[in-house]
Amino acid sequence: MNLDSKLPSGPIEQAWDRTRFELKLVNPANKRKHSIIVVGSGLAGASAAATLGELGYRVECFCFQDSPRRAHSIAAQGGINAAKNYQNDGDSVYRLFYDTVKGGDFRAREANVYRLAQISVNIIDQCVAQGVPFAREYGGALTNRSFGGAQVSRTFYARGQTGQQLLLGAYQALERQVCAGTVTMRPRCEMLDLIVIDGRARGIVVRNLVTGAVTTHFADAVILGTGGYGNVYYLSTNAKGSNATAIWRAHKRGALFANPCYTQIHPTCIPVSGDYQSKLTLMSESLRNDGRIWVPLAKGDKRSPDLIPEAERDYYLERRYPSFGNLVPRDVASRNAKSVCDEGRGVGDSGLGVYLDFSNAIQRLGEGTIRERYGNLFDMYQRITDENPYKVPMRIYPAIHYTMGGLWVDYHLQSTIPGLFVVGEANFSDHGANRLGASALMQGLSDGYFIAPYTVGHYLASNKFDQVSGENPQARSAVEEVKQTTAKLLSIRGKRTVDSFHRELGKLVWEYCGMSRTAEGLELAAERIRALREEFWSDVTVPGSGDDLNQSLEKAGRVADFFELAELMCLDARQRNESCGGHFREEFQTPEGEAQRDDERFSYVAAWAYGGPGHSPELHREPLEFHYVHPSQRSYK
């Protein structure tokens, strides 16, 4: 297969403008003749659906939640980057581009990232106009903070609820179109298959989560904005419902899956407290601006933190990375936390935790200032752990947070199936091997508001669309397969619950394909995942029926897909014999224990084609070229 990334040629600064000019337009009067399906209503999906509706297309938007406003974009806390340079500290589109390419450890496409940086400024304008209540100065200007180790203050935020406010902005724009009749919203519907007719994506198969009805929906193009697959790990900061089913089923219908092993571990989450634990709670990265991370110098030191004198504490990030200190990027911070815990110096009952200590900051700035900056986060920490972080250092541990991998898309955000577009976290495009803080919101909105509406229009203008219906053989077989899978899951009636399988799968992937990986471990994991999957298909129990609301059935279908995806992740991590960003292979590290990239051999996007049941997937490589930011060893020393 020839992977045509449709990257524009010529100077990167004008690449997107030029592309936009070259994109074909749909005559305004013809727009309402075209229908578009959008799956997912998070930042990317909702913004795409709303914008396409505004343009006059007929849009049908699906989400599995009870309302589009619940999508997990809502949980993003920290902020959104934009190269506005409002703080006059030397920021520019080019600098944001540079930081993002470098932050992604040189595994992202330069042209995509440059476009992202360019669009970042429009996003802020659009969101402000929608009424997103970003933080302001007394004089009324937008305020910024520095985030995730950036050397400039370019992060816009709305308290600790930036994702919520941006999502509500997109949701409101979407509801406006619902009222205008351009968008039809279908909540409580789960996409279970993609309908590909004559090689083009023409519709989806949906299960109505209330009535259980399986229906087909057709359109001229399909956009997936269904988020990431972090829930492969069972415990993650994702929402319980976040799943990979939509992208995985599209993958099985021919869309290539890129870089599945690139997963991001967020360093500041509340540690696991028991085996009943259902999810991990993130504490915003912004806490690292004022908190100092440490563990005891001595192994197994179980004294309470206030009894450990300064000299017996190891502020390991400050020690190892004097210039960035506690603000090193997420992958570096996470890996270091794991290694000190592996040394036996972790804190808390489980030994899987490090301190994030605010006592210095409180002494220096006063409790009032700290409360103003992080009050809601401190409250949340106390609500969950029953400890007062103003008095006792927080305990934190890394957790799976974001997946950089996703369906392969070209510069137009189109997958390898014509007419199937993928936006937001569901695609792989902009973050390379590691995403910088406050960049996910930026990418989701950039894709949805400012890119897909043009490129989808181009696709519609360039193609002719015949009428398709449920009678179409591809559609009928897709429906049949969905019904069979559902019936199969309900008929096994084994002994183990879906969650018990999911938990076991999660532990496996976390252990072997988590923060650090080895060739041996990955091979072992793949084998054990296969065995567990077989057990799942013979011993899972799913009570109830398929004809009404059945949450166990929903979970079972998603976990079934996680099994297959987990195996692909291990395979991908195994073939990538280097360490880069979130992918850390123990065999490939510098003498100081930092990630060792191999640009000679691995400067490519690994895009996997589904091989069919019982066949191994096929790897396609899209080479990455760097003309502007030259690959260098990332150093945060």
Place this chain on the structure above:
Amino acid sequence: MRLTLKIWRQKGAADKGGFVRYPVDRVDGEMSMLECLDVLNESLIEKGEEPIAFEHDCREGICGSCGFMIGGVAHGPMPATTVCQLTMRHFKDGQELVIEPWRAAAFPVIKDLIVDRRAFDRIIASGGYISVSTGNAPDGNAHPVGKEMADRAMDAAACIGCGACVAACPNASAALFTGAKIAHLNLLPQGKPEKDRRALRMVGQMNAEGFGNCTNIGECTAVCPKEIPLEVIAIMNRDYLRASVVRREELVAAIAPVSGWDVGGKS
């Protein structure tokens, strides 16, 4: 710790429903209320029974999916806390907790503890936005918004749409929810041009949905996980009154409520 959960079970909208008592033995203080239900559900599934259906998603108190009554209080006894972040340490060993769904005509029960809150979406669709299409926006700093006003708007915008306000109100009023969105947008300069229209349409939709009236007693704000202030209801009333006086529009339209789940498409 041991608890008894007395939980409302209802197979579907047409079913009458009733309470079932479940003893739960291994309750840990660190568990959240939802994790406690997970543990119970696991044991039910292992016994071949249908688990208790409850809505949940982010489990960090922001998506607004979860929520039910615990002992007659929406989201349970802790202030500013959704059930997903309500830890079990706040209950006593041996306690019986009565768990039932939000109850309102506008929130019909779908199954067990899950209710249909699409009425909230329709209230937003009727006018809970600023009509600015993508690409229309001026520079972000073009309209200065003083910090105090931005903070007040943010206080109102923090609403997660969980429906606890409706559940806690003796009249099942949606005034706090509707007021929060009207206040958020009407306080900001960007929202001023369609301030009157927004108030008329959103209040109209809220009324069309069959929610009850507000008696300003404050039960809603007391259970609100985001502590949305009662002030937003006054702002809604004020803007509605003003808009009613100055309005030019003959007809204020409302979206017809839908209760079925037909999703179009072909089966």
Place this chain on the structure above:
Amino acid sequence: MSSIAAAPPQNRAPGFWASTNGKKIVMAVTGAILFAFVVGHLAGNLQIYEGPQKLNAYGRFLHSIGELLWPVRILLLTCVGLHITATAQLALRAKRARPVGYSRRQAIASSYASRTMYWSGPIVLAFVIFHLLNLTAGYIHPGGAFVEGDVYHNVVSGFQVWWVSAWYIFSIGLLGLHLRHGLWSMFQSVGIHQPRYAAAMKSAAFAIALLIVLGYISIPISVLLGLVK
């Protein structure tokens, strides 16, 4: 193509009076007018402490301005009518808004006064009717003969009957409860709310309600104690 993307069907939204918000605004305005009457009436009544001449003169004065008295009475009756109609309709609507109740409900923030508005209102109304029959029309006057024009006599002889006084004190107490919530709530209903003053306004509503109750019940108490004969 599937039949997607059609504007949702639209109806006419409920108008001002049909909306709960509109009705509450009407209740706030009528409540404010009735409150003004309650204050005025108290000011008149308290003249009882200045002796029979003063009070009877006040009564005669009110009757002498008949052309003003009736419009005021009509206004008050209209207010009462609107206030009650709105309440009744809202109460019915609230009942429809929650067809299935909770097996258990715990109030956590609302005041007793605010939760009992539906009770305090009708009881106060019943009292007002009795009160009019007792002291204005004189149809029910258990304390001996009702003397047209001798307000002082009618009041004193009326309150000397213990159950008339008890009924009066009880009802005024409820009126106080009603005012305690209503005085604050009416500002909220018409959209006046300043968080900084909210607590002060609630306290003021409580204080005013208390003063009014004390003012009114001082009369039957004084009569029963023999301070006013």
